[in-house]
Structure formats: C-alpha cells, structure tokens
Amino acid sequence: MYIKKILWAVALIGLVIFAVIAYYIYGAMFEPNTKFNNETAYIYVPTNANYNDVRDQLVPLLEDIDKFDALASQKKYTTNIKAGRFAISKGMNNNDIINSIRSKNLPIKIAFNNQNSLADLAGRISTQIEADSLSLYKAMTDESFLRENEFSKATALGMYLPNSYEFFWNTSAEGFRDKMLLEYNRFWTESRKIKAKKLKLKPNEVITLASIVHEESKQADEQPRVAGVYLNRLRIGMALQADPTLKFAAYQLPKYQNTVIRRVLNIHKEIDSPYNTYKNTGLPPGLIAMPDLSAIKAVLNPEKHSYLYFAADAKRIGYHKFAKTLGQHNNNAREYQKYLSSQGINR
Template sequence: MYFKKILLAILLIGLVIAGLFANYVYRVMLVDNTAFNNEQAFIYVPTGATYSDVREQLMPLLKDIEKFDALAKQKKYISNIKAGRYAIKKGMNNNDIINSIRSKNLPIKLAFNNQPNLTALAGRVSMQIEADSLKLVEVMNDESFLTKKSFTKATALGMYIPNSYEFFWNTSAKQFRDKMLTEYNRFWNDSRKAKAKAIGLTEEEVMTLASIVHEESKQAVEQPRIAGVYLNRLRIGMPLQADPTLKFAAYQLPEYKGTVIKRVLNIHKEINSPYNTYMYAGLPPGLITMPDISAIDAVLNPETHQYLYFAADATKLGYHKFAKTLSQHNANAREYQRYLSSQGIKK
C-alpha cells in the first residue's frame, strides 16, 4: 500500500513536471511573439553577422526576446547565422521566426537607370544590396575582367542594361557584376546582334551611339529618327558633331567640374578630346552615359531618311526639327539660339 502511494506520488510529480514542461514549450515555441502592428517586418543580416547582431534587430520586433534566445540556442541557430533579407510575419511564434530567418532568404527587386558613370551606378546599387559602392567600383573597373570580356574602361558602363532585376540582398560586388554580364549577354540575343551587323556596328559601338541618342532626346518616339541622322553621317564620313559629346569632354576638365553647360559654344568645340565629335570623325571611344533600352533599340531600328541635321525645337521643347540641308538646319538652329537668348541662357 505504501509502495503504491509512492508510485502515485511519483506519477503525479511527473505529470506536473510534464505539464510545466509542456507549458514552457508552448510559451517558448508556439505562442505569438511579434510586437509590431504591420503585416510583416524585415531584418537584414549582413555577411559575417553574429547572433548578437541579429538579436539587436529582433529586440524591437519581439515581445519576449529571452524566450526567443532559449529556443534559438536549443535549435542551434545562434551558431548558424546566415546572411540575407528575411521576413517576420505578424503573429509568428518563435519556432516560425527561427525557421524563417534560417532558411527563407527573400530576393529583392534591384533597379537602376540613366546613371552617368560607373561610380554613380555603384552608388545606386549599393543602396539596394549589401555590397558597398567602393567595392562595386573596384570590381566594375577590374582590368583583367574587362580585358577578358572584351570591354574597356570607356565601354564598361555599356555592360549594365538599365532595368529591374532580382537579386538576394546579400549579393557581393563580384556576384552583382557577374550576373549583370549574364544579363548583358541575354539582352544581346541573336536578333539584336543581327541588327547591329546590318548597320555595320559592334555591340559596343551600338551602346556608344545609343548613349549619344539618349542624351540628345528622352523622347522615345523621335530617338529612331535621331539615330538615323547619326548613322547617315557615319555612312558618308561626316563628323557626328554631337553636342552631348562636347559637354562630356568638357566635364572631364577641372574648370568645368560642378558646372552645368546649358548652351554649347565655339569654345567647347576647341577642347582636344577623343569625345569631341566636331574635331574627330567617327564614334567616340565609349559611352557618355547609360542609355535607356529605348535608345539602344532606336539605334538598332533606325528610321530610314535623308536627314543629316537636327536642332532643338524652340516651339516644342524636348523635341527637335530635322533638316536635309545645311541652310535649313542653320535657320532651325538660329531660331533655337534666339530662344535661349530670350531666356537669358548664355552658357
């Protein structure tokens, strides 16, 4: 009888302990532990982060960080931190949170357009992924990579086609560059390559001319006509005489740093630079900016015409007037020059 009482007491104690343990497990693993009102929150875990780094981000998002610590330790998450962007949904329990931040790295949409140079592009990209701008500039300008892939520092910007792309937040600078090369090769499909060959230009030359077309006009509807003008000039050996290339050449000089050239003058035409397309015939060595896809496709699908000249349209700003003869062009140009003067724009 006494023995049975002992067994019963042990059983009751065991049940109490089991109940307490079950309650603890329930509170630690299965109870909502989120403390925010939005539908979800995100944490960004850097490469090489420690549990303390993750914990610091989690603290304002959780009701009870200590209970999370206990489960993280039990599930060995504290020694197995993985970089990435992770979502924590409202109402998640600790077990769900750990499962999410351990294995569900979420991609982001990375977008860029109209960047004037690689430094600006690196700055734009570094705002969206973990890689910093200095490292991005370094790998983008890596001479061994550029040589191996048939680019130069002057044409390297053309490897980055403006668009939106899917990346993981913890993408490294090298991973970003290499994926953009893959995207560049995908962009240059057989159809675009055939069109480039038909107009007698390489892929790099198309990108260079597209950068000039882009700077001349942001109006997609007239970009094919402008491209046709420049291709007509190239065909007959006439200098491109593109004002945007003069501005680009000027901005490389110390005296023009931090300035904005609104009016191209004769003094600009005297700058001795391979980008001075008044002084040197043919295409310049590389891009003067990042062209939109519309400008690239405008070069590949130019309008067929006999125009050799165009000037900004003073009656329809943002557009141009086209001419077949120099005399008509001079009349159009004088009209626009008068407009600039009326606005007090002298340089």
C-alpha cells in the first residue's frame, strides 16, 4: 500500500514535470514572440555571420530572447546561419521565425541611373547590397573580365544599363557584375544588333554615342533628333563637336576639379584629349556618363532628317533649335549666347 502511494506520487510528479516541460516547449515554439509595432521587421544577416550577430538584431524585436535561444539551439539554427535579408511578421512565434530566417532569403529591388563613373556606380550599389564599394569597383574593373567580354575601362560603364533589378541582398560584388552582364546581353537582342550594324556601330559605340545624346538632351522626345544630327555628322566624316565631351575632358584635368562648367568657351576647345570632339573626328574612346535607356533607344531609332547643327533654345529651356546650315546655326547659337550673358553665366 505504501509502495503504491510512492509510485502514484512519482507518477504525479512526473506528469507535473512533463506538463511544465510541454508548456515551456509549446511557449518556446508556438506562442507569439514579437514586440515591434510594424507589420513586418527585417534583419540583414551578413555573409559569415555567427549566431550572436543574428541574436543582436533579434533582441530589440522579440519579447523573450531566452526562449528563442533555446529553440534555435534545439533546431540547430545556432550552427547553421544563412546570409541574406529576412522578414519577421508581427505576431510570429519562434518556430516560424527560425523557419523564416533559415530558408526564406528575400530579394530586393535595386535601382541606379545618372552615375558618371564606375566609382560612382560602385558607391551607389554598395548602399543597396552587402558588397562594399571597393570590392564592387575591383570587380567592375577586373582586366580579365573586361577583356573576355570585349570591354575596356573606358567602355565598361556601358555594361550597366540604368533600370531596376532584383537581387538578393547578400549578392557578392562578382555576382552583381556577372548578373549585369547577363542583363546587358539580354538587352542586345538580334533586332537591336541589326539596327546597330545598319548604323555601322558596335553595341559599345551605340552606348558611347547615347551618353553624348543624353548629356545634350534629357528630353526623351528630342533625343532621336539629337541622335540623328550626330549620326549625320559621323556619316559625312564631320567632327561631332559635342560640348559635353569638352566638359568631360576638362573635368579630367586638375585645373577643373571641383568646378562646374556652365558655359563652354573657346579655351575648352583647345584641351588636348581624345574626348575633345572638336579636335578629333569620330566617337571618343568611351562613355562620358551613364545614358538613360531612352538615349540608347534614340540612337538605335534616330530621327531621319538633314540637320547638321543644333543649339540650346533660350525660349524652351531643355530643348534645342536645329539647323541645316552653318549660317542658321550661328544665328541660333548667338541667340543662346546672348541669353547666357543676360543671366550672368560667363563660364
């Protein structure tokens, strides 16, 4: 009789212990464990991060980090950290949180445009993905990569077509570069290559010319006409005489560092540079800036006309007046020069 009481007591204690453990496990796994007010919070887990790195981000987001620790250890997440961007929804329990940050790396949308150099682009991208600007620039300028894909440092910027793209946050510098090459090759469809060939231009040359068109006019509806002028000049062997190339050449010189050239002068036309399209015929060695897609498409689909000249329109700022003869052009140019002087713009 006494032994039975002892056995019943032991069994009862065992049930109580089991119930406590079960309650703790249930709480650790299935009770909501978030304390943020937004519907979703995100954590960014770097490559080669350890559990403490993840835990530091979770502490301000969770009600009970100790219960999370216990379940993370039980589910072996503490020794199996995955890099990436992960979402935690308001009201999630620990089990769901672990499943999310272990296997649901979320892509992000990145975007870029108007970057004047590979260094600028590397800096822009480094604010959006894990890779830092130095590793991105190194990948972008890798000589073996450029040579294998028929780019040079002067034309490499043209590989990065401004748009929005989907990437994983933990994409490496080489991974970003390689995907952008795929996007570049995807852009150059057979029909676009045929159009470029009819213009007697290679894809790199199309984008180089597009960079000049884009710097001349930001107006998408005018860019095909501007492209037509430059293509007419190329066709007859006339120098492009593009003011934006003079500015680009000037900005490479110490004299013009940290300055803004608002008015191109005769002194700029004397700069000794392959980008001086007043002194040199044909296209410059590479891009002078990153063109919008509209400018690239304008070069591939230029307006057919007989214009050889254009000057900024003082009455429609941002647009230009076009001319077929030098006399007409000089009149247009004088009108705009007069406008600049009236505005106090002398250099």
